[in-house]
Amino acid sequence: MLYLLRRLAGFALTLLIAALVIFVLLDLLPGDPARFILGINASADALAALRLQMGLDIPAPARFGNWVWSMLQGDFGVSHTQRAPVAKLIAERMAVTLPLSVFAMAISMAVGLPLGILAARHRGKPLDTALMVMAQGGVAVPNFWFGMLLTLLFAVTLRWLPPGGFTPWYEDGWLALRGLVLPSLALALPQAAILARVMRTALVDVAGQDFIRTARAKGMTYGEAIWRHGVRNALLPVLTILGLQFAYLIAGTIIVENVFYLPGLGRLIFTAISERDLVLVRSATMVLVLAVSATMLVVDLTYALVDPRLRERRA
Amino acid sequence: MNWRRLLDHPSLALGLAATLAFALLGLASLIWTPYPIADIAISRRFLVPDASHLLGTDHLGRDMLSLIMAGTLTSFTVGAAAVAIGVGIGVPMGLVAAMWGGPVDWVAMRISDLAFAFPSVIIAILIATLIGPGATNAIIAIGIFNIPVFARVARGGALALSSLDFIGAARLAGLGKAAIAWRHILPNIMSLIIVQGTIQLSLGILAEAGLSYIGLGTQPPATSLGLMLRDAQSLFLIHPSLSLLPGLAIVLIVVALNIAGDGLRDALDPRLRRQELA
DSSP states (O other), X not given: OHHHHHHHHHHHHHHHHHHHHHHIIIIITTSSHHHHHHOTTOOHHHHHHHHXXXXXXXXXXXXXXXXXXXXXXXOOOEETTTTEEHHHHHHHHHHHHHHHXXXXXXXXXXXXXXXXXXXXXXXXXXXXXXXXXXXXHHHHSOHHHHHHHHIIIIIIXXXXXXXXXXXXXXXXXXXXXXXXXXXXXXXXXXXXXHHHHHHHHHHHHHHTSHHHHHHHHTTOOHHHHIIIXXXXXXXXXXXXXXXXXXXXXXXXXXXXXXXXXXXXXXXXXXXXXXXXXXXXXXXXXXXXXXXXXHHHHHHHHHHHHHOHHHHHHHO | OOHHHHHHOHXXXXXXXXXXXXXXXHHHHHHOOSSOTTOOOGGGTTOOOOSSSXXXXXXXXXXXXXXXXXXXXXXXXXXXXXXHHIIIIIHHHHHHHHHHOHHXXXXXXXXXXXXXXXXXXHHHHHHHHHHOOOHHHHHHHHHHHHHHHHHHHHHHHHHHHHTSHHHHHHHHTTOOHHHHIIIIIHHHXXXXXXXXXXXXXXXXXXXXXXXXXXTSSOOTTSOOHHHHXXXXXXXXXXXXXXXXXXXXXXXXXXXXXXXXXXXXXXXXXXXXXXXXXX
16 A cells, blocks of 8 residues: 555656656746747737736746646647647647557557567477567567558558548447558557567576476476466566557657558647647646556556565565 | 687677677778768669669769768767667766765665666657757667666676675775775676676667668768668668668678677676676
8 A cells, every 4th residue: 555655656757857858848948938939020019918818927836836737637739830729739639649549558468478478488499490580570660660561551552441530439330440550550560579589588587496396296297387476476577568569669659650641649749839829838748648647557556566576665 | 808718609709790890891991991981973873783783873963882881980970879878877976876875875776767768769858859950869868778787787787796705804904995896897797797798889879770760860961771771761762772772781790699698708707698688
């Protein structure tokens, strides 16, 4: 319980400091954000109006406080270029980015973990070598380039799936799903290669431990011993990597969205950068940081749940 | 390490040789490329490979081999500079955290957590918003991401060593914490740092490609493998080779580095064999 509270406090603190870093970078460093946004040819009236809209007339610490406080209430400010609440804009884009990362994660687990277990069970044999050579290649493939190759094969040559673009869920759920198949695969397979390697190493590691020998001595077959006792122990390092991967998948979607012309969070951010929409960039990056940190938190808590030893040591 | 030991590890030799070959290819672009990379000749565009253009030409008639040579140099430079930032800040941070412990350790680890919450894409977005995109932008973004990685490696290595007798002996001999860290711990965790450095270099090269591809990294007229892929994207259905070549170059470089890294880990410290990819 104490561990949970401490971890939650750490999470909140990390977020608060992250918010401070983003605020200092985007609100203080540009000097006058209104001037930064409107450019040097802006009229004095326009500048004054924007300053008022952004609340620049109040001192910076109070502005930071206001920003954090309103974010806690779900208010992310108003984008002056899109003339819409930032929370609404981000929510729309999350309808693409979030399912994309979740699908990619699911695929990479469904592919990577069984292959890793398979390789470990055939350790040192040709199947293991073949799988690990494939994994070595998979780790080295940039996901966005892999996306291009997938498009070439499945969208252009075979014509099974759309090459890009996205139909909103509310218009046609099936089409929306089909639009996410190739992007998810592009994100998932390099991750699956990493997962397979970690899973294999972890299992091989566990297989040499005393408790597996004890289980064998009790009459279990090697497979049973690994399955009943090995996998759960081997999952600990795998879990750490899974958490890191999901965090980077969320960030990675921003790159892969570009290959498939998906209207996700990444494209929203790029438009915001080119239009110098500081309010939008500030909140969108904060949402990304929140997503990454929350994933890390969930992993840490799961870790403690799976491994009681950890709970006691840290508390 | 002497050369005979290198030959005991064929995969290490292969990985290092391939890495070195790519690095030299990139370095060679500083003094010579088959054609200048800024040499635009629309009349010669989309040429298929032949004797004058070994890998063909791109949509602006630039020689693909020359571009790949220059792009390889960019990849290595950005990746290596980012590793330097990670080692330069992360390792001292990790050592200080391990040696002083307590609140110092706590603060260092919270800083490291904070950095983990900012994947390089996010840092690149923030910098690009402020001062615009560029190769330096990519170096800083990837470098910041490397800091906590090296901090954790150094801290973990130092903590594992700190209970050993020779550290106790150094303390009894009157050495201060900084001196122990510098003279006794750092040399012993060097192999860990080198192996991690190889991994981060390959990750950095992948990250640079990604950042340049979305327009947050290297900017024209300079080139990088990721930027070549960005240029080729709208054309890749008609001229797939423009995307295939730079992508393949990235894959080969990263595979070479990873093989070298795995080999280094086995050669430098057989005990680490088990901690693959941790």
